[in-house]
Amino acid sequence: VAVFKAVEIPTGLGPGDHICWGFDGDRAFADAATAFLREGVERGDLLMYVRPKPFADLASDLDGLHGRDRLIATGQLVLQSLDQLYAVDEVHHEPQAEPFRAKAEDAVGRGYAGLRAASDLTQIALDAARWSELRAFELRADAVIGQTPVTGMCGYDETRVHPDRLGALSAVHRLRHRRGAPGTFAVNVVGQVVSVSGEVDLSCVDDLAAVLVAVEDLTDGPVMVDLHRLEFVDVGGVRVLARFVADLGGAGRTVQFRGSRRNAQQLLRFFDLDGRHAT
Amino acid sequence: MTSPTGGWQGETFAHEAFFYDEDAQAVTRCVPFVLEAFERGEDVTVVASERVRQALAEALGGDVDRIAVLDAPERWWQGVTHPMTWDGCAPTSSPGYLPTAAYLRSVEPEWTARPAAARTVPVISARGAREVATEVARAHGANGRTDDMVIAINELWSPTRCGQPARPS
Numbered sequence: 001v002a003v004f005k006a007v008e009i010p011t012g013l014g015p016g017d018h019i020c021w022g023f024d025g026d027r028a029f030a031d032a033a034t035a036f037l038r039e040g041v042e043r044g045d046l047l048m049y050v051r052p053k054p055f056a057d058l059a060s061d062l063d064g065l066h067g068r069d070r071l072i073a074t075g076q077l078v079l080q081s082l083d084q085l086y087a088v089d090e091v092h093h094e095p096q097a098e099p100f101r102a103k104a105e106d107a108v109g110r111g112y113a114g115l116r117a118a119s120d121l122t123q124i125a126l127d128a129a130r131w132s133e134l135r136a137f138e139l140r141a142d143a144v145i146g147q148t149p150v151t152g153m154c155g156y157d158e159t160r161v162h163p164d165r166l167g168a169l170s171a172v173h174r175l176r177h178r179r180g181a182p183g184t185f186a187v188n189v190v191g192q193v194v195s196v197s198g199e200v201d202l203s204c205v206d207d208l209a210a211v212l213v214a215v216e217d218l219t220d221g222p223v224m225v226d227l228h229r230l231e232f233v234d235v236g237g238v239r240v241l242a243r244f245v246a247d248l249g250g251a252g253r254t255v256q257f258r259g260s261r262r263n264a265q266q267l268l269r270f271f272d273l274d275g276r277h278a279t
Numbered sequence: 280m281t282s283p284t285g286g287w288q289g290e291t292f293a294h295e296a297f298f299y300d301e302d303a304q305a306v307t308r309c310v311p312f313v314l315e316a317f318e319r320g321e322d323v324t325v326v327a328s329e330r331v332r333q334a335l336a337e338a339l340g341g342d343v344d345r346i347a348v349l350d351a352p353e354r355w356w357q358g359v360t361h362p363m364t365w366d367g368c369a370p371t372s373s374p375g376y377l378p379t380a381a382y383l384r385s386v387e388p389e390w391t392a393r394p395a396a397a398r399t400v401p402v403i404s405a406r407g408a409r410e411v412a413t414e415v416a417r418a419h420g421a422n423g424r425t426d427d428m429v430i431a432i433n434e435l436w437s438p439t440r441c442g443q444p445a446r447p448s
Contacts, residue, residue: 202437263426
């Protein structure tokens with residue numbers, strides 16, 4: 001099973017799919033979202049379209065969606081501005097992914113097959129003050145989508161978001177549509193278990209470091225890092241893991257590793273991390 | 280009994296300085312060191328004065344022929360890496376001195392032509408280099424050390440990318 005998949009078109013997606021959709025300009029996302037939501041109509045999903053725009057402009061984006069006005073009128077298509085949906089939680093100071101779970105369960109309770117959401121998150125990715133929360137949100141969303149009947153499309157305008165941020169954002173999506181390279185590794189978090197999969201080398205160690213900072217914020221207490229789908233890691237990658245261990249250790253938290261292949265085991269030994277390998 | 284090389288197991292670099300007053304002490308220290316190397320199948324280089332070489336030869340008997348290099352310091356250490364030398368009375372310029380870069384070039388093996396059957400694969404990423412290394416290791420065998428070969432190729436590639444942007448900005 002591939003750890004992530006590069007996707008060419010915005011259709012053929014279903015519940016559990018969480019795609020990072022890189023696009024080029026405003027209209028490109030509207031077109032991709034239209035095709036994505038059209039498939040949701042056919043599947044009987046509750047549809048959400050989210051961008052930092054007023055209602056009329058959101059509707060205009062979806063001119064190509066057959067029956068758009070009827071879908072809006074019946075409540076099957078919900079148009080929301082970005083700030084409405086991704087309001088910062090006052091307690092956690094982070095946008096919460098849990099509402100997606102509740103919306104999906106509510107949608108199923110109302111007879112829909114699931115929830116299908118297309119969100120343009122470019123504006124949050126451009127905001128330095130919200131960069132940290134966005135990574136944590138995407139990790140949470142990935143976990144929620146993996147467990148609920150949600151199909152999620154997260155749009156990022158590649159002409160505006162810096163490639164360094166796109167690299168980290170790609171890494172927290174199982175499906176990727178990128179104008180540039182789709183990346184070589186993936187990170188996902190379920191409870192206290194962090195899985196790092198694919199290949200990590202010098203070209204993407206900064207992306208891994210950026211994602212692990214979000215993991216630190218997202219988890220509490222001891223963390224288990226599952227490496228068994230990590231096909232390759234170089235010295236730079238293990239150095240990032242060592243820094244993660246040290247950072248959590250500084251906060252009195254422990255990190256253990258499991259499932260590492262021979263290549264990773266050798267390098268963990270160089271950093272005196274082999275003793276942290278669970279048997 | 281303590282090993283002639285102490286706790287050294289041949290896995291890391293060891294560099295011992297041994298001081299002696301008499302040639303016999305040098306022989307007493309060196310013979311077990313040399314014999315242990317023979318047992319391990321390691322090549323041995325001995326650079327010593329003629330007296331010490333003779334004493335060693337007597338102690339080792341026929342085994343002395345197993346020493347790969349047995350030579351005198353004045354022949355072996357050609358002074359090429361030291362700009363100054365001692366002429367017996369005072370420091371003087373070393374006639375054979377080579378600047379470090381020139382010396383390193385002089386001891387590099389000569390480049391040889393690429394074998395006609397060799398395959399050339401252009402790679403533009405570390406991942407691409409690893410894929411080629413994996414393919415070659417699997418096709419030709421790597422004595423069960425494909426992982427080692429792949430990481431070696433990766434590490435050779437990585438420094439070439441240092442100082443360059445990882446991605447277009």
